[in-house]
Amino acid sequence: MLHRPTRRPQFFYTTAPLPCPYLPGRTERKIVTELSGPEAEALHDRLSRAGFRRSHNIAYSPVCPGCNACIPIRILAGAFEPNRAQRKLQRINADLGVREAPARATAEQFALFQRYQQARHGEGDMAAMGFYDYRAMIEDTPITTGVVEFRDGRDRLLGACLTDWLSDGLSAVYSFFDPAEARRSLGTWAILWLVARAQALGLPFVYLGYWVPDSRKMSYKSRFRPSEILIAGAWRPLDEAAEAPQAALPETAA
Numbered sequence: 001m002l003h004r005p006t007r008r009p010q011f012f013y014t015t016a017p018l019p020c021p022y023l024p025g026r027t028e029r030k031i032v033t034e035l036s037g038p039e040a041e042a043l044h045d046r047l048s049r050a051g052f053r054r055s056h057n058i059a060y061s062p063v064c065p066g067c068n069a070c071i072p073i074r075i076l077a078g079a080f081e082p083n084r085a086q087r088k089l090q091r092i093n094a095d096l097g098v099r100e101a102p103a104r105a106t107a108e109q110f111a112l113f114q115r116y117q118q119a120r121h122g123e124g125d126m127a128a129m130g131f132y133d134y135r136a137m138i139e140d141t142p143i144t145t146g147v148v149e150f151r152d153g154r155d156r157l158l159g160a161c162l163t164d165w166l167s168d169g170l171s172a173v174y175s176f177f178d179p180a181e182a183r184r185s186l187g188t189w190a191i192l193w194l195v196a197r198a199q200a201l202g203l204p205f206v207y208l209g210y211w212v213p214d215s216r217k218m219s220y221k222s223r224f225r226p227s228e229i230l231i232a233g234a235w236r237p238l239d240e241a242a243e244a245p246q247a248a249l250p251e252t253a254a
Contacts, residue, residue: 040142070210072230077198105135119179159186169205
């Protein structure tokens with residue numbers, strides 16, 4: 001008689017209300033679950049397709065009462081065509097080298113992370129993170145994760161993107177970059193590189209997390225076309241006709 005191991009039940013929890021980081025005057029709640037054990041990779045794949053995101057060994061999704069402003073979005077990598085502004089960035093950043101590094105925190109990365117936080121998010125919680133907090137963000141992962149580093153000709157680290165590898169694509173977890181290199185638009189450049197890497201690997205999607213049309217920090221994600229958004233449990237094409245121009249909106253991390 002064959003013995004089949006019993007699958008451990010997966011528990012989901014709802015967090016307490018906290019101030020919304022994207023829309024003033026609103027609160028956020030999340031549904032969260034732990035990613036652990038031999039099934040963590042497969043579970044993360046399934047949850048990503050259901051609109052969840054990863055932080056450390058936790059997968060989460062917003063469940064804010066009376067609000068659906070956070071919309072999961074993913075780029076269709078195989079069909080992606082850069083627009084004129086994105087092609088210009090490709091020329092500007094043609095001198096950058098790329099290193100796909102393991103998920104290991106370095107002092108060099110942390111120094112860049114601190115400069116980015118102070119310049120872009122000085123009032124946020126992440127600006128107060130120490131090195132051990134940063135190391136936990138990078139290294140506490142139960143799945144296939146790496147750090148994509150962008151370096152100039154003098155080997156200076158100008159940008160980095162914490163990235164999860166999924167069975168159907170790449171997921172941009174968090175990116176940061178040198179605030180003094182504004183002309184390079186390195187947040188956008190990191191996404192363009194991920195799209196090109198997904199194409200090279202034959203992966204169909206690049207997951208960008210949550211698109212928040214009413215947030216200036218998060219609305220830029222609709223600039224990457226074609227994309228799909230998750231509405232009522234189904235991935236649907238992002239309707240370009242319904243979108244306002246987004247060209248001048250600032251970037252932030254995924």
